[in-house]
Amino acid sequence: MLKYRSAGRGLRRVSAALLALGIAVLFVAPSAADDGASELLRDGEYLLRAGGCVSCHTGREDDAPFLAGGRAIESPVGTFYGPNITPDPETGIGRWSQRDFERALQHGRSPAGHHYYPAFPYTTYARMRPDDVAALWAYLRTVEPVQRENRPHDLDWFARFRPGLAVWKFLHFRPAVFEPDADASDEWNRGAYLSSALAHCAECHSPRTRTGGIKPALRYAGARMAGGDVAPNITPDQETGIGSWSGRHLMRYLDLGMDPQGDFAGGPMGDVINEGTSFLTDADRRALAVYFRSLEPIRHEVPPAD
Amino acid sequence: MHRMLMNARNILVGSAIALALGVSGPVYSFDDGAEVTIDYRQGLMRALGGNMSATAAIVVDGADFRDNLLAHTRYIVDATQDIPALFPEGSDFGETDALMSIWEDPERFAELSRENHEAALALHEAVEEGDDAALMPRFRSVGESCRACHEDFRRRD
Numbered sequence: 001m002l003k004y005r006s007a008g009r010g011l012r013r014v015s016a017a018l019l020a021l022g023i024a025v026l027f028v029a030p031s032a033a034d035d036g037a038s039e040l041l042r043d044g045e046y047l048l049r050a051g052g053c054v055s056c057h058t059g060r061e062d063d064a065p066f067l068a069g070g071r072a073i074e075s076p077v078g079t080f081y082g083p084n085i086t087p088d089p090e091t092g093i094g095r096w097s098q099r100d101f102e103r104a105l106q107h108g109r110s111p112a113g114h115h116y117y118p119a120f121p122y123t124t125y126a127r128m129r130p131d132d133v134a135a136l137w138a139y140l141r142t143v144e145p146v147q148r149e150n151r152p153h154d155l156d157w158f159a160r161f162r163p164g165l166a167v168w169k170f171l172h173f174r175p176a177v178f179e180p181d182a183d184a185s186d187e188w189n190r191g192a193y194l195s196s197a198l199a200h201c202a203e204c205h206s207p208r209t210r211t212g213g214i215k216p217a218l219r220y221a222g223a224r225m226a227g228g229d230v231a232p233n234i235t236p237d238q239e240t241g242i243g244s245w246s247g248r249h250l251m252r253y254l255d256l257g258m259d260p261q262g263d264f265a266g267g268p269m270g271d272v273i274n275e276g277t278s279f280l281t282d283a284d285r286r287a288l289a290v291y292f293r294s295l296e297p298i299r300h301e302v303p304p305a306d
Numbered sequence: 307m308h309r310m311l312m313n314a315r316n317i318l319v320g321s322a323i324a325l326a327l328g329v330s331g332p333v334y335s336f337d338d339g340a341e342v343t344i345d346y347r348q349g350l351m352r353a354l355g356g357n358m359s360a361t362a363a364i365v366v367d368g369a370d371f372r373d374n375l376l377a378h379t380r381y382i383v384d385a386t387q388d389i390p391a392l393f394p395e396g397s398d399f400g401e402t403d404a405l406m407s408i409w410e411d412p413e414r415f416a417e418l419s420r421e422n423h424e425a426a427l428a429l430h431e432a433v434e435e436g437d438d439a440a441l442m443p444r445f446r447s448v449g450e451s452c453r454a455c456h457e458d459f460r461r462r463d
Contacts, residue, residue, distance in 0.1 A: 228461065229461070229462045230462060248367065252362065252366060256362070256366075256445075256446060256449045257449060257450075257452075257453045258358065258359065258362060258449055260359065261352075261355050261356075261359060262354070262355030262356055262357070262358035262359030262360070262362070263351075263355045264358075264449055264452035264453045264456055265453055265456065265462075266453060266455070266456025266457040266458075266459075266460045266462055267456070267457060267460070267461075267462040268462075269462070270453045270454075270456060270457040271457070273453070274450075274453065274457075
């Protein structure tokens with residue numbers, strides 16, 4: 001009897017264990033898959049912030065629908081309006097394939113084959129790793145679709161001829177991949193990747209040639225922006241750059257927008273911080289600081305406004 | 307010598323006239339009320355910046371001056387009491403980074419100034435109450451409210 005009961009108990013234990021296993025399989029397995037998918041979406045959302053996408057693709061009004069476009073971007077050839085990148089099929093990018101997205105992001109071509117203006121920094125995003133592009137795309141599919149027509153850009157006559165962009169691209173755009181520097185630390189490489197493949201710091205902080213390409217010798221050395229604001233020299237030059245800023249100052253600036261004098265960023269950099277760099281991890285802000293402090297100092301004063 | 311005497315006489319005469327007219331300012335004051343206002347508000351903003359950076363050194367980076375925090379946050383509260391009063395009509399020219407939008411959209415400017423003051427008050431209260439866990443988030447929101455205003459109302463160059 002005792003034996004029997006004990007066998008019964010054993011059986012019950014086995015079946016309880018099997019049941020538990022079954023439950024575990026039922027619940028853990030799908031949730032493990034979920035974890036993979038939600039991690040991809042989390043990465044994508046993070047990349048959206050790191051790439052500085054929000055400040056151009058979301059209006060400035062307090063109640064502006066997320067990523068539905070409308071923000072004015074001043075440029076030397078007129079005003080661009082960031083387009084709707086929500087998955088709305090009519091007015092957003094709901095009908096795009098992942099391939100369309102890659103082509104837009106990294107080659108500056110629309111699904112219909114038109115060239116994009118380089119106000120959209122595909123020149124930078126061209127260096128994004130394929131898995132990052134895939135994560136960003138996966139995240140964008142999950143954004144609330146918003147029906148909102150794109151506002152046409154308001155450009156000077158000579159800039160309205162889109163096929164002319166082929167010439168610009170021939171002069172200034174090279175599809176590229178990010179090549180880590182094997183001699184540098186992981187942290188430095190992370191900072192270099194964040195800046196040159198995502199955050200596109202050089203796009204505003206570098207003066208441009210007459211044809212609108214970044215002057216390579218003055219990359220990050222500061223420029224006056226079309227709206228009249230100065231994007232300062234962010235090379236570590238003592239007099240004209242950020243040579244007196246410590247890594248801590250830089251990290252704090254990218255997080256809180258406070259410079260070493262206790263002054264707070266406004267204007268376009270305020271946008272960049274609000275919508276972008278304040279969302280990064282401390283480790284990534286540190287990586288950016290390490291990268292910028294390692295640059296060759298360039299003595300370059302941004303010329304006064306005309 | 308003669309010139310010095312003449313200068314002294316001019317100063318005396320000038321002072322007498324100034325006193326007679328009931329002018330209380332120093333005799334060398336020029337007719338530049340707006341510039342004085344701009345000087346004052348720029349000095350105040352620099353002082354705000356100084357107190358914010360000192361606060362950040364304590365709150366963000368743990369500088370060992372916790373006892374001074376109250377003085378810094380009290381200044382931030384006092385100085386942000388009435389920011390629009392620092393920007394009277396006519397103080398929009400010369401050496402200022404103030405944008406015209408201050409006078410074009412005074413309601414929005416007043417609203418953002420009020421939010422800034424309220425954020426400063428909340429930070430100050432946390433310091434007073436010794437609520438150290440609230441210091442960082444409240445400092446952050448003061449910073450956000452500074453940026454919000456600079457974004458729309460200050461030129462950056």
